[in-house]
Amino acid sequence: MDRKRKIAAAIGAGLAPVLALTLPTGSASAHGYVNAPASRQAQCAQGTVSCGEIKWEPQSVEGPKGLRSCSGGNARFAELNDDSKGWRVSDVSRTQTFTWTFTARHRTANYEYFVDGTKVATIDGGNQQPPATVSHQINLGNATGRHKVLAVWNIGDTANAFYACIDVNIR
Template identity: 30%
Template sequence: MAREARHGAVTDPKSRAQLHLADWQAAGLEAGKFFPAKDAGLTDPYARDDVPNFQPPQDGRIASAGKDFASKLDEPDAQQDWFKHQVAAGQALDITWNYHAAHKTRRWNYFLTKSGWDPGARLTRAQFAPEPIATYQNSGQPYWSADDLLPEDPTIHHVTLPGDRKGYHVLLSVWEVADTGNAFYQVIDLNIG
């Protein structure tokens, strides 16, 4: 049965979801916002009028955003041998989001696995550095009357990779929505030379 694509996904460099799922599935990896938070019902400290978050994905289910249809995305590299984009330490990497249904957006956060992470284990919060390596935030408030919160399609961010990471790493890209409790989760596998 054909399904319509929905919401949005990282299309360049291709996310793990873009490489291994149908378009409608890749664009539907949606779970509670505010990663690395684990709890639901939290308000945005920057924009208190935004909708509180729903339940973020559990550790071990981050790549799939907890969606059963995408559970293969949670398998560690030792089992799947994920395609890794060749990049350089310190490189400004262009990340492109495309949308099927744009939402009023508060921010995009980009998290990178920390040095010494275990690629043979499922992705957990402990595998990522606690702070994003890049954040792009929209300032309009309150969300229901702000006209500047709908993202351009496509949205392109220039994310500079840290100079101290080498080898295989995972970049977690999180698109946080202002007018719902959700965010969209995309992982990109990198080989940092």
């Protein structure tokens, strides 16, 4: 009987690393980002810009509500705050559609959009759970040329929000 237990233990020990490497893993604790036009974290995930950890989890830029940083105050993703990193700029119109992709869908208080720190829109989420993708048509105001749009998804059932910066050239 001892021999059988030792063989079973050896087989289990041999299979454990294989299973650990092949079973799917869950995402980190975060859940949504703007993918069109491509946000900074979407560019990292696509390999458009060389980035650190954010390339593996573009949906993870989560922080307390009320922040105005591209990283959501998350030190792991501080490179998203670096305006000189070589972000691809998207040509957009003064009225532009922004599309969010969600990997986990929280109840939504609202979405906010800022151009260079000035709020240009708030979209009520009705404290409802959104579908897997949500698009908003946003009037970016009278600005023209290169700007940074900060899109914020304020969660209705937590104290946090998700943040995404999009570099745009408004025509």
